Amino acid sequence: MQTKKIEDIFNEVLSGEVLKNALGFMKFLNENGIIQANQHSMHYKNKCVCYIDVFNDIPSWAVWTAGDYNREREDFPIDEPTKKIAWSHANKCGNCDGMVCNPGKAKTIFGKEFGNICNGADVDMVFDNPNGEALNALKKLVKMKMYIIDNG
Numbered sequence: 001m002q003t004k005k006i007e008d009i010f011n012e013v014l015s016g017e018v019l020k021n022a023l024g025f026m027k028f029l030n031e032n033g034i035i036q037a038n039q040h041s042m043h044y045k046n047k048c049v050c051y052i053d054v055f056n057d058i059p060s061w062a063v064w065t066a067g068d069y070n071r072e073r074e075d076f077p078i079d080e081p082t083k084k085i086a087w088s089h090a091n092k093c094g095n096c097d098g099m100v101c102n103p104g105k106a107k108t109i110f111g112k113e114f115g116n117i118c119n120g121a122d123v124d125m126v127f128d129n130p131n132g133e134a135l136n137a138l139k140k141l142v143k144m145k146m147y148i149i150d151n152g
Contacts, residue, residue: 003039009054014061021131022054022061028139032146041066049145051123063130063138064091064123067145070108076147078140083110085137089125091118 010022029035029042029049037043040051051064069086072078078086086109093104093116104116109124117124127138 003036006036006052006054010061013054013056013059015059017131018060018129021129021135025063025130025135025138029142032142034142034146044146045149047149049142049149060129063127065125065127065138065141065145066123067148068122069110069124069141069144072110073144073148075151076144078110078144081133082137082140083112085134086110086125086141087112087114089127089134090114091123091126092116093118 007023007026010019010026014022032044034042034044034049037048040053041048042050042052048066050066052061053064054061072083090107090109092114093102095102095104103119105119107114107117107124125141127134130138
């Protein structure tokens with residue numbers, strides 16, 4: 001079965017400014033050589049940089065970062081406003097009933113300790129309906145992941 005393009009799902013579910021932001025983010029990904037690998041995973045050079053999902057019940061979308069953002073890289077500095085946005089989007093444990101990921105785990109994001117990050121996947125941050133500064137920060141985090149893939 002062929003995976004449905006995320007842009008098509010955006011157009012079916014989202015509207016207005018939320019749709020504009022989602023399509024703009026996909027344009028950013030595509031312009032940077034990031035492709036949709038399956039229903040949710042976005043890959044750069046065959047490695048996942050983020051996950052995207054769309055929620056029909058509350059027309060919205062979310063992006064989960066993929067990888068390790070425990071520290072800033074000296075060769076790819078992240079500014080303080082971006083770090084603060086990343087910290088505010090830490091993927092907190094939702095205490096999902098019956099799930100093996102419960103409880104959360106300790107995690108460090110850009111040098112700041114968090115005690116209750118979701119244990120279900122290797123995603124440190126989640127951005128729900130990102131716009132403005134959050135969307136710009138998310139793009140910087142994706143660029144950082146690309147840099148890590150390119151430079152080890």
